[in-house]
Amino acid sequence: MAAMLTRGVRKLPSATTSWAGHFTARSMSGSPPVQSSGAVQTRSKKTLSKPGVKNVVVVDGVRTPFLLSGTSYADLMPHDLARTALQGLLDRTAIPKEAVDYIVYGTVIMEVKTSNVAREAALGAGFSDKTPAHTVTMACISSNQAMTTGIGLIQSGNCDVVVAGGVEFMSDIPIRHSRKMRKLLLSANKAKSLGQRLALLAKLRPDYFAPELPAVAEFSTNESMGHSADRLAAAFGVSRVEQDEYAIRSHTLAKKAQDEGLLADVIPYKVPGREIVLKDNGIRPSSMEAMGKLKPAFVKPHGTVTAANSSFLTDGASAVLLMSEEKALAMGYKPKAYLRDFVYVSQDPKDQLLLGPTYATPKVLEKAGLTLADIDAFEVHEAFAGQIIANLKAMDSDWFAQNYMGRKSKVGVLPMDKFNNWGGSLSLGHPFAATGCRLVMAAAQRLKKYGGQYGLVTACAAGGQGHAMIVEAYPQ
Numbered sequence: 001m002a003a004m005l006t007r008g009v010r011k012l013p014s015a016t017t018s019w020a021g022h023f024t025a026r027s028m029s030g031s032p033p034v035q036s037s038g039a040v041q042t043r044s045k046k047t048l049s050k051p052g053v054k055n056v057v058v059v060d061g062v063r064t065p066f067l068l069s070g071t072s073y074a075d076l077m078p079h080d081l082a083r084t085a086l087q088g089l090l091d092r093t094a095i096p097k098e099a100v101d102y103i104v105y106g107t108v109i110m111e112v113k114t115s116n117v118a119r120e121a122a123l124g125a126g127f128s129d130k131t132p133a134h135t136v137t138m139a140c141i142s143s144n145q146a147m148t149t150g151i152g153l154i155q156s157g158n159c160d161v162v163v164a165g166g167v168e169f170m171s172d173i174p175i176r177h178s179r180k181m182r183k184l185l186l187s188a189n190k191a192k193s194l195g196q197r198l199a200l201l202a203k204l205r206p207d208y209f210a211p212e213l214p215a216v217a218e219f220s221t222n223e224s225m226g227h228s229a230d231r232l233a234a235a236f237g238v239s240r241v242e243q244d245e246y247a248i249r250s251h252t253l254a255k256k257a258q259d260e261g262l263l264a265d266v267i268p269y270k271v272p273g274r275e276i277v278l279k280d281n282g283i284r285p286s287s288m289e290a291m292g293k294l295k296p297a298f299v300k301p302h303g304t305v306t307a308a309n310s311s312f313l314t315d316g317a318s319a320v321l322l323m324s325e326e327k328a329l330a331m332g333y334k335p336k337a338y339l340r341d342f343v344y345v346s347q348d349p350k351d352q353l354l355l356g357p358t359y360a361t362p363k364v365l366e367k368a369g370l371t372l373a374d375i376d377a378f379e380v381h382e383a384f385a386g387q388i389i390a391n392l393k394a395m396d397s398d399w400f401a402q403n404y405m406g407r408k409s410k411v412g413v414l415p416m417d418k419f420n421n422w423g424g425s426l427s428l429g430h431p432f433a434a435t436g437c438r439l440v441m442a443a444a445q446r447l448k449k450y451g452g453q454y455g456l457v458t459a460c461a462a463g464g465q466g467h468a469m470i471v472e473a474y475p476q
Helices: 078-093 117-124 142-155 179-190 194-201 225-235 240-259 288-292 325-330 356-368 385-395 398-404 432-450
Strands: 056-063 102-106 133-136 161-168 314-324 337-346 377-380 454-461 465-473
Touching: 056 078, 056 142, 056 325, 056 432, 078 117, 078 161, 078 314, 102 117, 102 142, 102 432, 117 133, 133 142, 142 161, 142 314, 142 337, 142 432, 142 465, 161 432, 179 194, 225 385, 240 288, 240 385, 314 325, 314 432, 337 356, 337 432, 356 385, 356 454, 356 465, 377 432, 432 454, 432 465
Parallel strands: 102 133, 102 161, 377 454
Antiparallel strands: 056 314, 056 337, 161 314, 337 465, 454 465
16 A cells, blocks of 8 residues: 555656655644644734625534434434434524525435435525525535535625525435446336247346446546545555544544534434434544454454544535625624635546645635635545544645645644644535535634634545535624
8 A cells, every 4th residue: 555556646756656656644632632722813904895896794503413324313314314404494583484585405316306405405495496405516625615605606696594404314325226227127127018028038147136236436447436536545555543633532532512502503403203302412432452353344444444544435415604894793693704715626537536626725725815824724625534634644744845836835734732622524524415505514613612713624525526615703
């Protein structure tokens, strides 16, 4: 795994084919593992408001508890979770249903019965049948895309009030018949006589019954994301110890935030015929000793990515209420935050699949006229501990910036005392399409609680894509 004989590393300046020699060890133990706040800057007088451009605000946001797939939500459907998030948003904000101009929802693993889950969930939540709704998909940044679509609708003047969100339901994913079986069944459906049906039945072979199981893998490379994460960790010299330390940090901070009631966007969910779910159930602080006993999950036997330092399959939904600032104030709301500049990026999905934050961060900062020092709250999606640390090392490398990013110098060092202080996807869970809204709400809530002004939300996604957005605190 030390070698990486692929397109992204052919121009290495040494005789080896590993990036690892260019990156120094960066142990997470160097930062206080359970620090939940950390110093923030004094509010700057500068605002990112632009002349002639409508200010878009987040009025509020909610999410269902994020649960390990196969647990309390197991018998539901995706639109059940999405509907609950929408109803929770209505309850929390008291927004009149008829005031919502548009609804955009993200999803990744689509339920074929509710292909436009935004519409089905909206109808189920009691929104007017006159309110348009559509569904977007962009892997792990699907609700990011939903939110920025909402920003576009508002800033263009087409809407004043947009609900954006995302839902993922991994407890019941579609499993297809083999292609041979599908073709035979479709032909049988068109057959007009018993003889034609029997002739088709005679073609049936045992291998037709082999199902096509879905996988979290790249279509273009046929490589699982976990395998890619393991290769990325090896390329950047990220050790197993570093990854386990970071995972413990995430779970410890999440548990502290949960115990202190800081995860205020979580709403209760009454599972029909069962219990009321009140909180995320994947938060499980552990020890280095216990973590060290787990075997590699993807690259065996020498990989470093395990089930414990990876995000887990999760069920959950989220929703945020977006408005033009003018409309929000006219309706008597006190917004949580402004949504400011954002960018999308894409790289080689083979070797740089999970480096979206590294590429997106400098672009969004430059677009906003900010520096890393201006950011008071970093909310970065944690797909894998190895992915997080690889991004941190890439951002702290002049060599990577010059050879891969076309920059003269490195992005910089992200301060860990401002980084994912209330936990992240490793601990809170990662319902693919719902995570973006969670990141935005975490940034907004942290800025409000600790008096910061700017938050940076960024995430990687399948296909080698990424997203970053600046969140600006609303004046207290």
